[in-house]
């Protein structure tokens with residue numbers, strides 16, 4: 410008999426789980442509380458402007474990489490999807506001296522050497538580290554003892570590159586971006602690294618990111634989040650999956666520690682197995698029906714560790730619609746502010762801007778959509794503002810400050826703002842039920858890429874996936890953890906796992 414699987418959450422992870430499980434012959438239903446699928450991977454329209462709110466670059470965009478095979482398998486990418494690789498990736502300007510981060514490491518090395526010949530040793534060292542990181546790939550493997558149509562077989566060279574990169578990561582693992590900046594004597598280069606040190610960012614994160622980019626990965630699929638999700642939804646529907654929107658799951662019904670159904674406001678969905686693809690930090694409420702029974706299992710599992718250790722990665726995302734063509738500006742400029750912007754208990758000295766003047770998905774010609782990410786945990790501040798009735802006033806104040814500061818760098822902005830839209834951690838909590846409104850996990854204090862297990866000992870028929878299950882999270886972990894959860898399901902039910910070709 411076909412086994413029924415209920416998947417809670419229709420973000421990238423829930424959709425991926427649904428696609429893999431359907432392919433393996435399970436009959437699945439995805440329950441999604443919002444009125445669209447995609448979770449954090451989303452964009453929203455305000456007047457003429459579409460604001461990108463869930464993807465800046467994609468790990469696995471590179472053709473031929475194992476991660477790319479996974480994205481193709483779930484239909485998120487295919488031969489018709491154009492992927493853009495902006496160059497330079499980032500541009501910081503210090504009193505007229507630009508410091509650019511290029512995917513082309515040789516080009517970057519030459520440009521930086523011209524800017525600061527005295528920093529030759531450190532510049533060369535920095536570029537060599539990135540070259541060493543170049544071969545690093547996503548750690549994708551198959552679960553032991555699961556039958557798969559085709560095993561993922563890492564190439565022997567992958568192992569060599571992984572060890573080489575790992576040793577480099579180890580060497581620099583305790584150094585923050587701001588400490589690293591002191592190795593350079595040129596003020597512009599120093600400032601550039603300082604601009605990356607928000608929330609005590611470790612320098613190894615930059616090394617790894619640069620390695621991916623230098624390896625030809627980390628592109629931006631045409632249209633960003635919405636079409637990316639739509640392609641996955643189409644794949645899931647074509648496989649016969651049942652995606653139910655506006656259907657929040659309230660609780661999982663357990664009998665003898667085995668999941669037997671999921672209950673929503675209006676209906677009970679019988680299940681042979683349940684995959685929880687919501688933010689794992691918030692799962693207790695899904696077991697509310699018999700939490701007193703289940704609690705001991707949660708407390709004795711990795712969940713306890715996750716609860717203790719997890720720090721949020723979140724941001725206040727300021728989106729601005731400007732009635733001007735800004736295509737003569739860099740795509741990702743970083744601006745240093747004369748006076749820092751104060752938000753909650755943080756001072757923001759830099760503005761990280763993404764501008765989409767080159768992309769007609771986001772605006773009609775002649776207009777530009779801009780997003781600015783103020784990274785950092787400001788959840789408590791926004792929550793308090795909401796409770797005190799000051800939420801919109803605070804947003805309004807922040808919006809005005811940002812426009813004022815940004816206009817100093819991009820004068821076209823000042824009199825041409827048509828829309829301003831601010832998404833806070835409260836917004837991500839409201840729409841995706843993300844813990845503290847966070848859509849990834851901060852790993853600045855320890856390097857831990859180990860994924861949490863997909864199951865909890867003692868509980869049967871319950872599997873876990875989602876960004877929180879593999880710090881730091883993001884789109885690839887959302888997919889990878891879903892793949893792993895379905896492999897667990899296949900192993901438990903002696904089902905063949907249909908893998909990527």
Ligand SMILES: Cc1cc2nc3c(=O)[nH]c(=O)nc-3n(C[C@H](O)[C@H](O)[C@H](O)COP(=O)(O)OP(=O)(O)OC[C@H]3O[C@@H](n4cnc5c(N)ncnc54)[C@H](O)[C@@H]3O)c2cc1C
Pocket residue numbers: 417418419420421422423440441442443446447448449450461462463464465466467468656657658659686687688726840841842843848849874875876877882883884885887
């Ligand atoms: C501004 C921003 C920029 C980003 N940039 C990048 C980037 O460049 N590259 C990258 O890799 N990642 C990026 N990310 C992170 C990435 O988007 C997320 O990590 C990823 O989408 C998480 O997917 P997920 O499916 O694990 O979780 P989520 O997206 O949180 O999905 C969980 C889903 O479960 C639903 N849900 C919750 N509770 C229930 C319930 N009780 N019943 C039913 N449904 C429920 C939610 O509505 C949601 O749809 C960015 C995120 C943001 C916000």
